[in-house]
Amino acid sequence: MTLDRGLIDWMAEALLADGAVTHRRMMGGATLYLDGIVFAIVGGDGDLWFKADADSDPAWDAAGCARFTYERSDGRVATMNYRRAPQDCHDDAEALRTWALLGVAAGRRAPRKKR
Secondary structure, eight states, rough: OOOOHHHHHHHHHHHHTTTTTEEEEEEEEEEEEEEEEEEEEEESSOOOOEETTTTTHHHHTTTTTOEEEEETTTEEEEEEEEEOOOOOGGTHHHHHHHHHHHHHHHHHHHHHOOO
């Protein structure tokens, strides 16, 4: 699968006034950062997922945004604190910015990992 650079560039353009969007490749996709804060992941299939937490879950639930799930090697289904981006994020820069900043806020609240 090829990383969707167009989606990353679209995100960087929409968030230009808020900071610099950078990315790090991972498993066919990428983790996105705004000024060093993790706020989203782009799957190798072009799916966009924003960081979420207990504070932002009501907004994601109200918009009907699914949780990120994956199957573990033992067959169990696990989740991560990411939500699928609403469809309007792909063609409406203001909607993209609104949801992305919700992800940035969740990223800022997340505990920092030790290096």
